[in-house]
Each structure stands twice: as C-alpha cells, then as structure tokens.
Amino acid sequence: MMTTLTLTPSLLAGTVTVPSSKSMGHRFLICAALAQGESWIRDVSFSKDIAATKRCLEALGATITEAKGEKGRKNYFVKGQQPHQKSPLMDCGESGSTLRFLIPLAALDGNCYNFIGEGELGTRPLTPYETIFKEENLQFHYGSERHFPLSVQGPLKSGHFVVPGDVSSQFISGLLFALPLLQTDSTIEITGPFESQSYVALTLSALSTFGIHVFQDEPRLYRVLGGQAYRPYSGSVEGDFSQAAFFLVAGALGKGISIRGVKTNSLQGDKAILPILQRMGAKIEEGPESLTIYPSVLHGIRIDASDCPDLVPILSVAAALAKGTTEITHAERLRLKECDRLKAMATELIKMGAKIEERPDGLVIRGIPMLHGAGLDSWNDHRVAMSLAIASTRSDGPVILTGSESVQKSYPQFWQDYESLGGKIK
Numbered sequence: 001m002m003t004t005l006t007l008t009p010s011l012l013a014g015t016v017t018v019p020s021s022k023s024m025g026h027r028f029l030i031c032a033a034l035a036q037g038e039s040w041i042r043d044v045s046f047s048k049d050i051a052a053t054k055r056c057l058e059a060l061g062a063t064i065t066e067a068k069g070e071k072g073r074k075n076y077f078v079k080g081q082q083p084h085q086k087s088p089l090m091d092c093g094e095s096g097s098t099l100r101f102l103i104p105l106a107a108l109d110g111n112c113y114n115f116i117g118e119g120e121l122g123t124r125p126l127t128p129y130e131t132i133f134k135e136e137n138l139q140f141h142y143g144s145e146r147h148f149p150l151s152v153q154g155p156l157k158s159g160h161f162v163v164p165g166d167v168s169s170q171f172i173s174g175l176l177f178a179l180p181l182l183q184t185d186s187t188i189e190i191t192g193p194f195e196s197q198s199y200v201a202l203t204l205s206a207l208s209t210f211g212i213h214v215f216q217d218e219p220r221l222y223r224v225l226g227g228q229a230y231r232p233y234s235g236s237v238e239g240d241f242s243q244a245a246f247f248l249v250a251g252a253l254g255k256g257i258s259i260r261g262v263k264t265n266s267l268q269g270d271k272a273i274l275p276i277l278q279r280m281g282a283k284i285e286e287g288p289e290s291l292t293i294y295p296s297v298l299h300g301i302r303i304d305a306s307d308c309p310d311l312v313p314i315l316s317v318a319a320a321l322a323k324g325t326t327e328i329t330h331a332e333r334l335r336l337k338e339c340d341r342l343k344a345m346a347t348e349l350i351k352m353g354a355k356i357e358e359r360p361d362g363l364v365i366r367g368i369p370m371l372h373g374a375g376l377d378s379w380n381d382h383r384v385a386m387s388l389a390i391a392s393t394r395s396d397g398p399v400i401l402t403g404s405e406s407v408q409k410s411y412p413q414f415w416q417d418y419e420s421l422g423g424k425i426k
Contacts, residue, residue, distance in 0.1 A: 114149040
C-alpha cells in the first residue's frame with residue numbers, strides 16, 4: 001500500500017546516528033554463513049535487503065538467529081557451514097546485492113535453486129553470470145523471457161572467469177565469495193572500464209576478516225586460491241556513508257548536522273560524499289567515528305559518479321540548490337536500479353522548479369536558490385524518496401510525497417530520524 005506524506009519545509013539540525021553499512025552487512029553475513037563455526041555479527045541495521053540475504057543464506061544451510069541490539073539494530077548469531085540445500089527457493093525481495101552475490105554460491109553444491117524477487121529486480125542485468133554458466137554447461141534458465149523464477153544449477157568448477165567491469169561489481173564479488181570454496185585455484189579477469197572498484201575492495205576486506213586470501217596479480221586480475229576455509233568472526237558493522245549522505249547534504253543546506261557511527265577511515269566507496277561536498281564548498285569536521293557538517297553555500301562542480309553511483313540522487317538535490325552548474329557523468333548504470341534514477345530525479349526535481357538536463361550518462365543541473373512545493377512520487381525507490389525529503393527542506397511550500405514506505409528497503413528509521421532533526425511530517 002502506497003503511503004503519502006506531507007512534508008512542510010523546515011531546515012534540519014541536530015545529531016543523528018546513521019544505520020550500519022548495508023554493503024558490509026551483506027558481506028559479513030555471507031562470510032559468516034560460509035564459516036565452519038559460530039560468528040556473532042553485531043550492530044546490523046535491519047532492512048528488507050538484509051532480511052533477503054539472511055533468508056537466502058538460511059536456504060543455503062546456515063542457521064542465523066536474531067537478537068535485539070542497541071538503537072533498533074540487530075545482532076546475528078550465525079552457525080555457518082559449506083553451502084548445501086535446505087530449501088530450493090531463494091527469495092531475494094528487491095535486493096540486487098542478494099541476487100548477484102548468491103548465484104555463484106547456489107551453484108556450488110549441484111542442486112537446483114529457484115531465484116525469485118519483487119519490483120524491478122527481474123529486469124536487473126545478469127548477463128555476466130548467464131555467459132559463464134552457458135560456457136560451463138550449467139543451468140541458467142528463466143521461467144519466461146527475462147522473468148523470474150530463475151533456475152540455477154551447478155556444480156560450478158574452478159577456472160578462469162572473464163567479467164566486464166562496467167555492468168556491476170556485484171558479479172565480481174559474487175565469484176570472490178564462492179571460488180575459495182572450490183578445490184583448485186581460479187582467476188577473475190576484469191574487462192572494459194573497471195567501475196565501482198571500491199565495492200570490490202569492501203568484499204576483499206570482508207574476505208580477509210574471515211580468513212580468506214585473494215591475490216591481485218595485476219590491476220584487473222584476481223587470483224583466488226582453492227581449498228580455503230572461512231574462519232568464524234565476531235564484530236560490529238560500521239555506519240553507512242550512503243545513508244549518511246542524505247543528512248550531510250541536509251546539514252549543508254540547513255543548520256548543520258552531526259553524524260555519529262561512521263568511520264572516516266572506511267573503505268566504503270560512498271565515503272566519496274565527503275570530498276565531493278568539500279569541493280562544492282561544504283565545511284566538514286571529521287572525528288574518528290563522527291562527522292559534523294556546517295551550513296554552507298554550495299557551488300556547482302563536475303562529478304564523476306562511476307565509483308559512487310548511489311550518491312547521485314542526493315547529490316542532484318545538492319546541485320539543484322548550489323550556485324552555478326553541476327555536471328554528473330558516468331552514471332548510466334543508475335537507469336538499471338530499482339527505477340531509472342536519472343529520469344526519476346530529473347522528473348521530480350523539475351516539478352519543484354529545478355533546472356535539470358537529462359543526458360544518457362548523467363545530469364546537468366543549474367542551481368537555483370529555492371525549490372517549490374509540489375506533489376512528488378518516490379518511484380518506489382528508497383534513495384529517491386529520501387533525496388526528495390531532503391529537497392523539501394529547501395522548498396517554498398509543502399511537498400506531498402507518494403511512496404514514502406520505500407525507505408524500508410534500506411533505512412526503515414529514516415522518517416523518525418528526519419523528524420528528530422526538525423523535519424515536519426504529516
């Protein structure tokens with residue numbers, strides 16, 4: 001059921017603790033589920049995407065028990081083991097990470113698994129896996145033309161895997177999770193532009209934490225030793241820069257905001273929000289696990305989004321209210337997310353009076369001092385909904401936002417945090 005909220009303009013200020021990194025949450029749960037033993041993964045912010053990964057890892061044989069953590073977070077007690085089929089059904093919800101990370105793991109034991117999902121997930125590209133499976137004579141069949149269910153059956157064998165670097169780094173990560181469990185060594189070769197390298201770095205960091213070693217022999221060649229074993233690990237998941245980005249922009253456009261729970265030495269690619277906003281003129285003060293952004297006069301810049309595509313929706317809001325022109329490039333993959341995020345942000349911000357030109361791979365935005373109140377749609381996309389909420393704080397009238405429940409996908413507490421900083425919701 002679609003939920004509509006009326007957002008009355010109000011500049012945000014105060015202190016907020018952002019959710020844990022969804023990217024690292026996925027990776028830690030997967031590694032823990034593959035470890036021979038017991039792991040305790042703490043401080044995981046609940047979201048529909050994390051729930052999807054938990055559900056599918058249980059289908060692959062892991063036992064995962066939830067316990068309440070602090071500030072609405074969850075702790076997961078994970079008893080891991082070599083993947084084996086407990087259920088053939090892999091319900092990925094709307095989580096592209098779950099789908100792409102777990103297809104190679106489902107192909108390890110030789111059983112048939114049926115992947116299903118919701119929303120636009122069935123339209124997300126899977127060509128790199130389809131090519132690999134066909135070359136290896138493994139099953140990779142859709143129920144109907146490019147629609148779920150997707151039937152996958154191994155067994156996957158070690159070898160040399162060629163993966164394009166400009167579709168999604170999730171295919172590389174998915175192979176990196178699975179290949180150490182095969183008996184002999186494998187290599188992964190990246191072809192074409194290697195985008196979102198920072199997400200592969202997150203995967204390598206998680207693998208190392210759980211005792212798995214991958215060698216990068218060349219910038220585009222990974223060597224994965226076979227016969228490895230994941231080791232159990234207990235620890236916390238750090239705060240999420242992709243979620244912090246919304247309130248960092250809100251603080252610059254508003255009265256200043258302090259953000260707790262993020263590590264400024266993080267490997268997260270979306271930490272790029274800090275230098276980008278600083279280049280736009282924002283004043284940011286960094287602590288070991290906190291950030292404070294002060295009210296700032298932003299100005300337009302050129303932004304290469306190839307390594308931080310998830311930041312584009314909220315950066316388009318910052319650009320719409322910055323002095324001068326901002327050009328966002330290398331963001332064409334955003335057209336294949338939960339929605340076409342380039343079209344969504346251009347369409348909705350134009351309703352608010354923004355001056356935006358949509359290009360095949362990005363946006364050109366000419367900033368204005370104030371946006372206008374309007375009726376807006378979230379396009380059933382969590383990042384669009386949260387970005388438009390921040391845009392409403394600098395509008396001259398109420399914003400009526402349809403589809404506000406979409407934030408459940410990644411940040412269920414968003415509206416509560418928004419109100420705690422002075423956001424007005426009806």
